[in-house]
Amino acid sequence: MWKKNIQIDNKLKFWLLDVKSVSYRIRNIAKLEIIPVETGASNFFPNEKKVFGNIKSGHLYLREVLIYADKLPIMYARTVLPSKNLRGFWHKIKKLNNKPLADIVFEKKTIIRSNFKFKKPSNNDNFSRKIKMFNLKNTKILATRQSTFKNKNKNKNKNEKVLLTEVFFNNFEKFNYLDG
Numbered sequence: 664m665w666k667k668n669i670q671i672d673n674k675l676k677f678w679l680l681d682v683k684s685v686s687y688r689i690r691n692i693a694k695l696e697i698i699p700v701e702t703g704a705s706n707f708f709p710n711e712k713k714v715f716g717n718i719k720s721g722h723l724y725l726r727e728v729l730i731y732a733d734k735l736p737i738m739y740a741r742t743v744l745p746s747k748n749l750r751g752f753w754h755k756i757k758k759l760n761n762k763p764l765a766d767i768v769f770e771k772k773t774i775i776r777s778n779f780k781f782k783k784p785s786n787n788d789n790f791s792r793k794i795k796m797f798n799l800k801n802t803k804i805l806a807t808r809q810s811t812f813k814n815k816n817k818n819k820n821k822n823e824k825v826l827l828t829e830v831f832f833n834n835f836e837k838f839n840y841l842d843g
Contacts, residue, residue: 664782665780665809666780666782667778667781668781669692669782669783669806670805671805672842674836674839675831675835676838677840678831678835679781679808680779681840682776682815683769684765684769685738685745685765685829686730686763686764686765687765687769687814688840688841689711689730689732689737689764689770689838691841692732692838692839693729693732693733693762693838694732694734695730695732696713696730696731696734696761697728697729697731697761697762697763698728698730698731698761699726699727699728699760699761700727700728700729700739700797701725701726701727702724702726702727702757703724704721704723704724704725704726704746705722705727707725707743708790710809711723711743711799711828714811714824715743715745718745721745722745722746723744723745723746724745724746724757725741725742725743726741726742726747726756726757726764727739727740727741727742728740728761729799730763732834732838735834736797736799736802736832736834737830737831737832737834737835737838738829738830738832738835739790739793739829739830740764740827740828740830741790741827741828741829741830742756742764742825742826742827742828743826743828744756744824744826748823748825751814751823752771752814753767753814753823753825755767756825763824764825764827768825773814773815773816774812774813774814774815775812775813775815776810776811776812777792777811777813778810778840779809779810780808780810781807781808781809782806782807782809783806783807784803784804784805790804790830791804799832801833803832803838804830804833805831805833805835806831807828807830808828808829808831809826809827809828810826810827811824811825812825813825
């Protein structure tokens with residue numbers, strides 16, 4: 664179940680609560696590598712469809728990446744949006760390849776981020792099952808967060824947004840959070 668708050672007793676909470684770009688922060692302290700996993704119309708999770716008003720899977724676009732810092736897997740990120748939005752501002756998502764979503768959402772002042780929702784890991788949730796498929800040795804999920812990005816110049820269409828889900832792995836604990 665998604666919650667507005669999460670109880671984490673370690674330094675991961677600073678990463679989880681940061682509304683700015685995690686990938687940019689990591690880039691400042693480690694060698695960042697983004698590996699595309701899958702793009703296109705794929706299997707969507709029920710909560711993702713709800714964000715867009717139970718839109719049909721065939722009308723959604725998915726971008727999945729694994730994010731590494733100093734060759735350690737630290738995060739899985741999943742970006743979902745209605746396919747029709749790829750014709751407008753959000754078309755840049757299709758061209759990101761191994762670049763972070765931050766290159767799009769933090770470059771423009773009209774993009775606003777929602778509040779976070781958090782989820783603790785469960786062996787049976789969709790994200791845990793998906794990540795098990797990657798066979799990442801010695802990697803455990805510590806927490807998952809979700810937020811949306813919306814172009815505030817496009818207020819008329821509530822679906823003109825992007826859903827980002829970020830799954831944080833235990834390797835994050837090897838990196839110190841630095842303010843700034």
